[in-house]
Amino acid sequence: MSTLTIRNLHKNFGALEVLKGINLEARAGEFIALVGPSGCGKSTLLGMIAGLEGVTSGEIWIGDRLVNSVQPKDRDIAMVFQSYALYPTMTVRENITFGMESRRVPKKEQAEALKRVAALLQIEQLLNRKPGQLSGGQRQRVAMGRALVRDPKLFLFDEPLSNLDAKLRIEMRTEIKKLHHRVGKTTIYVTHDQVEAMTLATRIAVMHQGSVQQFDVPQMVYDRPANTFVAGFMGSPSMNFIPAELAGDNDKPALSIKTANGSKASLPLHGDAAARIKTGNVILGVRPEHISRFDPQTAARKPGMAMLTAPVELVEPTGAETIAVMKLGGQEVVGRFDRDQAPQMGEEIQLGIDMARACLFDPATKRLI
CATH class of the missing domain: 3.40.50.300 (P-loop containing nucleotide triphosphate hydrolases)
Structure with a gap:
């Protein structure tokens, strides 16, 4: 060798x-x-x-x-x-x-x-x-x-x-x-x-x-x-990139993102993520498998789980799982769901976002924060 x-x-x-x-x-x-x-x-x-x-x-x-x-x-x-x-x-x-x-x-x-x-x-x-x-x-x-x-x-x-x-x-x-x-x-x-x-x-x-x-x-x-x-x-479907800005107070830092109806949703940041952010604007990166149908019991057991609502625009069954496209702000977001949790086309779904697994990127350099 x-x-x-x-x-x-x-x-x-x-x-x-x-x-x-x-x-x-x-x-x-x-x-x-x-x-x-x-x-x-x-x-x-x-x-x-x-x-x-x-x-x-x-x-x-x-x-x-x-x-x-x-x-x-x-x-x-x-x-x-x-x-x-x-x-x-x-x-x-x-x-x-x-x-x-x-x-x-x-x-x-x-x-x-x-x-x-x-x-x-x-x-x-x-x-x-x-x-x-x-x-x-x-x-x-x-x-x-x-x-x-x-x-x-x-x-x-x-x-x-x-x-x-x-x-x-x-x-x-x-x-x-x-x-x-x-x-x-x-x-x-x-x-x-x-x-x-x-x-x-x-x-x-x-x-x-x-x-x-x-x-x-x-x-x-x-x-x-x-x-x-x-x-x-790396990843198929690829990671979702969502424009966001730092919000909340020092005790409860969060990211603010636009929803489909033009209002804003707050996603609590997990761990030391807020301390790493140098400017107010960030790119939130979320893998499709870290987007699921929101479940309060799962959220209680899993720190970092955030909830927001989005309409389902497209559903693609693949057998063992279902790929769904939702509208968030002015862009599409892809989620990967277990077959028994698959959303329906046109449904307004409560999404659970696993912020503990999310990535934050600098909008200027595109590098991981």
Whole structure:
């Protein structure tokens, strides 16, 4: 196992700055997810780690070795691509062993590595088939097998599941997580899917416009997002952002927000939130699952639960739960409800807002307060 250290990494394409001073460190055996929207720079960063893209400035270290000028074949890495990149005229066996053949690895070692990897990925019965005879999930297993036989210091995954349908993506996500637990190799995984990042990663680097917005464990990225971009990107449906202003007295600080009829509702602040607010205006961030049908008994047991009334504009049943869109002030607010508490279209509903789980953001900087 090896570490990966990236220091003040920049990448320019002519006058266009694509990466703007990236600093990341992956500990030995960690699974790091690079996540962000298209064009944020995550695939470019992965290409630079692999040696497929040059470095404008900064440093990339694999273990104790500076690899800025090292050729891809000499970096001791293995990469799994989105497109599988399998040779269509070769069997699965030949695809997996091709790299070892090129490096003139002895036949006995090849056979041992093939047997080990085929058993690990449960593809023993596929070894004599060609890629055209395989499903998408089977092809992705073969692509991973080709990487695994190398026993590299670092695994790089470039959106490996984006070509698969939703059900198969979930299955392969589980397989990749099991594989990482078995093999324990340091892994860098690029995805635009925040669910993949949350379920797979030890730590997540959320990227936007060439910069890392937050680098932390998944739960912290979700619960305490560094800014409104991270808060809005991580989570589906995304976090609600509600304009608010500080109100109440020193003993009972609260936030004042507009309701649908133009009046104002007061939401008591929880803990030391009021002390962190530097100006009168804030952005209140609330996850959909922290909005529920108000229940006095639950509110009595749960400190920080506030109540307000809002009309229901849209209801979307999803099976186990129901997504509802309410009107608050001049904007829509999304809530996630248990099936037995689902509101009805047009209903005027009493909402419970869990202020203990809410986030406050500075309207000027968009950063977490």
